[in-house]
Amino acid sequence: MTAGTDRGHEPIAFVGSDRFALLQDIADAVIVADAVSGLIVFWNRAAERLLGYSSEEALALTAEMIVVPRIRPLLRATLGEFALTGGLPTLAEQRPLTLPVLCKEGAERIVDVTLSPLPRRREAG
Numbered sequence: 001m002t003a004g005t006d007r008g009h010e011p012i013a014f015v016g017s018d019r020f021a022l023l024q025d026i027a028d029a030v031i032v033a034d035a036v037s038g039l040i041v042f043w044n045r046a047a048e049r050l051l052g053y054s055s056e057e058a059l060a061l062t063a064e065m066i067v068v069p070r071i072r073p074l075l076r077a078t079l080g081e082f083a084l085t086g087g088l089p090t091l092a093e094q095r096p097l098t099l100p101v102l103c104k105e106g107a108e109r110i111v112d113v114t115l116s117p118l119p120r121r122r123e124a125g
Contacts, residue, residue, distance in 0.1 A: 020044075029111070031063070035083045038062035038076075050111070052104030068100045068108055075099075082117065 020042050023030045029050045032042035043058035051058075051066065063079065064072050081087075096112035103109055 033063035035079045
């Protein structure tokens, strides 16, 4: 899972963007979420296979909605700290971070997650 935002707390728009086109067909699941809102802004085909949500369904979810309830406070704190500081909390620096997530049908899966900040792409002009 990748946290996408900048220190100005403006969400990064990935929908309809070709910024992550190369990640669409790789074997590993790639999920990009905005650190401030928690909204999922990118979900590749491997994530669809792993968790059962189509890309369209996933883009209506938050990162918090796909982790098991007992982990949600940790995720909220991690993303909150990132949103405030622009840096990764100590826990998130562990690579990879093992987290239980929820599949669409409700089954729990254990996945390895790497949290990485994404620089905001500035528009030319």
